[in-house]
Amino acid sequence: MIFKVFYQELANEVPVRERTQAMYVESETEREVRKKLAAKNLNIEYIQVLNEDHLAYEKQSEDFQVENV
Structure with missing residues (x-):
C-alpha cells in the first residue's frame, strides 16, 4: 500500500x-x-492510506515520488 504522510x-x-x-511511503501498515520514519525525527501530523482512485490522482502531480526508506 502507498501512504501519504503529512509532516x-x-x-x-x-x-x-x-x-x-x-x-x-510504500508499506504494509501505518505502524x-x-x-x-522514526530515524528522520519528523513531526508526523497524519498518515493517510491511498486507495486506487486517490493514488491515481496523486500520480498526476509532478511532485509524486515514493520515498525509499
Missing part, C-alpha cells in the same frame, strides 16, 4: 500549516511507516 521537518516546534509537507 513538519522540525519535530520540536509547534506545527504550522504553511510548513506542512507531504511524502509518499511500519512510523517505524521507517
